[in-house]
Amino acid sequence: xxxxxxxxxxxxxxxxxxxxxxxxxxxxxxxxxxxxxxxxxxxxxxxxxxxxxxxxxxxxxxxxxxxxxxxxxxxxxxxxxxxxxxxxxxxxxxxxxxxxxxxxxxxxxxxxxxxxx
Amino acid sequence: xxxxxxxxxxxxxxxxxxxxxxxxxxxxxxxxxxxxxxxxxxxxxxxxxxxxxxxxxxxxxxxxxxxxxxxxxxxxxxxxxxxxxxxxxxxxxxxxxxxxxxxxxxxxxxxxxxxxxxxxxxxxxxxxxxxxxxxxxxxxxxxxxxxxxxxxxxxxxxxxxxxxxxxxxxxxxxxxxxxxxxxxxxxxxxxxxxxxxxxxxxxxxxxxxxxxxxxxxxxxxxxxxxxxxxxxxxxxxxxxxxxxxxxxxxxxxxxxxxxxxxxxxxxxxxxxxxxxxxxxxxxxxxxxxxxxxxxxxxxxxxxxxxxxxxxxxxxxxxxxxxxxxxxxxxxxxxxxxxxxxxxxxxxxxxxxxxxxxxxxxxxxxxxxxxxxxxxxxxxxxxxxxxxxxxxxxxxxxxxxxxxxxxxxxxxxxxxxxxxxxxxxxxxxxxxxx
Numbered sequence: 006x007x008x009x010x011x012x013x014x015x016x017x018x019x020x021x022x023x024x025x026x027x028x029x030x031x032x033x034x035x036x037x038x039x040x041x042x043x044x045x046x047x048x049x050x051x052x053x054x055x056x057x058x059x060x061x062x063x064x065x066x067x068x069x070x071x072x073x074x075x076x077x078x079x080x081x082x083x084x085x086x087x088x089x090x091x092x093x094x095x096x097x098x099x100x101x102x103x104x105x106x107x108x109x110x111x112x113x114x115x116x117x118x119x120x121x122x
Numbered sequence: 123x124x125x126x127x128x129x130x131x132x133x134x135x136x137x138x139x140x141x142x143x144x145x146x147x148x149x150x151x152x153x154x155x156x157x158x159x160x161x162x163x164x165x166x167x168x169x170x171x172x173x174x175x176x177x178x179x180x181x182x183x184x185x186x187x188x189x190x191x192x193x194x195x196x197x198x199x200x201x202x203x204x205x206x207x208x209x210x211x212x213x214x215x216x217x218x219x220x221x222x223x224x225x226x227x228x229x230x231x232x233x234x235x236x237x238x239x240x241x242x243x244x245x246x247x248x249x250x251x252x253x254x255x256x257x258x259x260x261x262x263x264x265x266x267x268x269x270x271x272x273x274x275x276x277x278x279x280x281x282x283x284x285x286x287x288x289x290x291x292x293x294x295x296x297x298x299x300x301x302x303x304x305x306x307x308x309x310x311x312x313x314x315x316x317x318x319x320x321x322x323x324x325x326x327x328x329x330x331x332x333x334x335x336x337x338x339x340x341x342x343x344x345x346x347x348x349x350x351x352x353x354x355x356x357x358x359x360x361x362x363x364x365x366x367x368x369x370x371x372x373x374x375x376x377x378x379x380x381x382x383x384x385x386x387x388x389x390x391x392x393x394x395x396x397x398x399x400x401x402x403x404x405x406x407x408x409x410x411x412x413x414x415x416x417x418x419x420x421x422x423x424x425x426x427x428x429x430x431x432x433x434x435x436x437x438x439x440x441x442x443x444x445x446x447x448x449x450x451x452x453x454x455x456x457x458x459x460x461x462x463x464x465x466x467x468x469x470x471x472x473x474x475x476x477x478x479x480x481x482x483x484x485x486x487x488x489x490x491x492x493x494x495x496x497x498x499x500x501x502x503x504x505x506x507x508x509x510x511x512x513x514x515x516x517x518x519x520x521x522x523x524x525x526x527x528x529x530x531x532x533x534x535x536x537x538x539x540x541x542x543x544x545x546x547x548x549x550x551x552x553x554x555x
Binding site for chain 2: 023048049112113
């Protein structure tokens with residue numbers, strides 16, 4: 006089971022990113038989130054979500070999901086845009102293992118773009 | 123302020139280029155709460171410097187649903203009154219995490235200037251190289267110069283130097299300022315404020331605060347906005363089906379403001395296929411609509427949507443408030459696309475009917491059947507609540523769950539300070555003028 010993202014439901018509100026940051030830091034911060042909205046291509050209206058898992062970087066693009074092995078990304082780049090630059094240094098998703106209610110990102114997504122499968 | 127804050131206020135004197143910092147005291151927060159409440163107190167404190175005050179609300183950047191809003195408080199060139207302009211999308215959040223809770227900008231610079239705000243540092247920099255650039259080029263230039271595409275830019279465009287219809291720009295898009303504050307910024311020779319927020323906000327009782335935010339998120343999720351998205355649904359929710367039908371052919375996707383459940387921004391593709399999803403080759407595909415004001419007037423004038431979109435894009439690059447520009451053109455009898463486009467450079471006010479401290483970019487008419495909507499006193503009070511706590515000014519109209527009692531309770535949990543309904547009433551009265 007893992008966190009999944011429907012990029013066409015996503016509205017780039019960053020609630021998931023904020024929730025993940027809280028899970029990591031017990032404060033509101035965005036620097037350690039393992040789920041990140043990439044949002045630097047404003048003028049193209051192109052945005053999506055990147056999730057770091059133990060072995061994969063999941064890039065939820067509007068046109069579909071792309072899964073990259075972490076090692077391949079480290080060697081070849083291509084892990085998204087500036088929003089995701091530090092992703093490889095961050096801890097991987099642990100499904101908020103300390104929470105009885107499961108991943109906080111899923112719980113706070115207002116449009117159910119984040120789900121478990 | 124130890125919690126939900128960066129604990130720092132900057133006082134910038136553009137005339138001397140000096141920056142002073144002050145502690146953001148618990149007492150100030152307890153008395154004025156945040157956002158427009160504290161902005162106004164700082165404005166009055168520094169009134170002799172004709173200040174423009176930037177501030178974040180108490181909950182801006184937090185997990186309270188709708189927590190996107192920053193506020194700019196200044197005297198409007200159009201109304202002559204102090205106004206509170208909204209900073210939505212990611213700009214309010216970025217300010218909150220920048221290391222400053224409030225920035226007071228006093229006096230005027232002798233030469234084109236920009237402010238660079240990041241990591242608790244505020245630099246006053248010369249901006250001669252940006253002075254002649256349009257809004258979009260200036261944003262791109264600043265991000266390239268600083269090497270960070272996530273910098274959020276509160277800026278102005280070429281229109282700001284001479285037109286009182288110039289609005290504050292939020293990166294490439296209009297901010298929702300309907301008060302001509304772009305012109306006020308330009309009068310200080312301040313081209314833009316570049317902000318990057320990489321900070322952290324401590325929470326007094328973090329588990330209780332987050333639990334209550336999650337519960338609140340669950341409550342608002344079933345609200346009147348549920349299942350609706352973007353300005354098309356908003357137009358329909360206001361009974362303007364013809365406007366929605368007019369906009370629909372060019373709408374690409376809808377975007378929300380930071381941590382705001384209802385996505386209130388819609389992108390118009392002015393080239394290519396609006397239904398296409400892959401990343402376009404072209405660098406610029408169209409324009410983001412952040413409210414319905416200008417679009418409604420252009421539709422009323424009988425413009426083709428593509429022509430209206432081109433005018434909206436032209437306004438965005440000039441830093442001109444499209445809603446005000448459309449109204450001035452309509453009042454002046456200019457109702458065809460070529461005449462409007464040709465008149466934009468050099469267009470200025472006055473604008474009839476502007477009043478009050480809050481932007482009419484947030485609709486005053488009933489939306490999605492919310493009972494109280496359309497009641498001017500109720501609308502003004504909800505805007506005050508939004509601008510004090512840092513909440514999306516549209517979403518507070520759609521989410522009665524964000525009640526004043528709940529927000530006062532959350533303020534206490536998040537900060538360990540004592541707040542009361544009576545205290546909130548007093549701040550609301552002040553910011554409403």
